[in-house]
Amino acid sequence: MPKGQQSQRDKGAAPVRKRLSPAARRAEIVQAAVDLFAETGFDGSTREVARRAGITQPLLYRYFPDKQSLIEAAYSRVFLETWDPAWDALLQDRSRPVVDRFQSFYEAYTEIVFQPVWLRLWYYALLRDAQVHAWYREVVQEQILKPMVRERRAELGQGDAFAVTVDELDVPWLLHGGLLNHGLRQLAGQAGNRGDSPDRPAVIRKALNLFLQQSAPDAG
């Protein structure tokens, strides 16, 4: 199969000009941007984004005024779509033990968040954009960690009305951060994987056990 020859349906380069609806084209561009930025960071070139999206580079500027807008579109494409609204109900379903609920939650949560694209884009964003980090930190604290403390209180019959203190969040933050770091470690360990690992549920279980022990009435 000599390189010079080119079949009619060569997958490498489709020279035909394909006209898409603005919404569809924009979605393809954003997806290409997400993939590239996750690999190379935000200094990935607009030309490479265009190449992956199968278009020419100037066309990007019909959909985004500048590169920064494209970066922000990649942000929201990944981070805003992270949270599944069903998780809120799951975390507060008091018919199940806290440990079961949060085991289910963290397995589902890490299935998304441990994907290389998510993790890498997250850390790139973190290093570059302090605002994104502050925003997502708030999400984790309000949606996951505070509910975890409250639900555990309720399970122990301590009442869940009074506010969660900063002090009570230290251990949850430690464990949540530890889990994130676990995902990162796996990511770099075996390049090209999907972010999965057989021992993920086991690590989550250990983290939750630490939290439960620490919050047990007879513990310090």
Next chain:
Amino acid sequence: MPKGQQSQRDKGAAPVRKRLSPAARRAEIVQAAVDLFAETGFDGSTREVARRAGITQPLLYRYFPDKQSLIEAAYSRVFLETWDPAWDALLQDRSRPVVDRFQSFYEAYTEIVFQPVWLRLWYYALLRDAQVHAWYREVVQEQILKPMVRERRAELGQGDAFAVTVDELDVPWLLHGGLLNHGLRQLAGQAGNRGDSPDRPAVIRKALNLFLQQSAPDAG
């Protein structure tokens, strides 16, 4: 003080050509590279490195064959000098309780590792260079986490001869990663700080307590 005027000792630009020994000049260049790369990532330009080092850009290429060599010099300048040999003895000083030893160690360790330059360079390296990550992960595991498990075993009179299993490292890794993540969170929280925080020892204490509880004989 008009901009056009320029005093004899203008700190902004010293036009005098100053001749340094190769070792001294190289050290200044590496320091400038470390600072810049920690701020902007490794796509920081060689011209900016030169500007911060107070030299012209071509001079860099007398000391480093290419930019990649400069990056690797920045790596070793920061990461190789992290470990204090005194820490090995500290961690194995069995005249003190394990919790005291590791409290002292982690306070000293995080004093270095939570500095913005270290943390940022670390995460940039991690995202770009899987080898560096693998290398340092090995350091943490062999120098910190395995000793932690062994010393705890000895303290409990369980014997420390047999090898530390992967399973036993899960909780130490969770807590170590949680601490690292804690440093990162503070870093982004208040830009421009030194990486310090008043509650750092308290968080370390909580992490160590979790480890001790988990390894206690009556715990699962």
Next chain:
DNA sequence: GTCATTGATTATCGACTGATCAATAAAGAC
């Protein structure tokens, strides 16, 4: 079929990048 709309491309700009080379000048040897 004809035409207007607009998605898409080609060509190109100025700024910046990593890197090279010849010319310059500071410091030590004598």
Next chain:
DNA sequence: GTCTTTATTGATCAGTCGATAATCAATGAC
């Protein structure tokens, strides 16, 4: 003081970057 060594600079190259303007052509309205 003179000379040799070499640290340092100025000039410059080819390539790439983000972004703009003019041009082309696919699609739907009629």
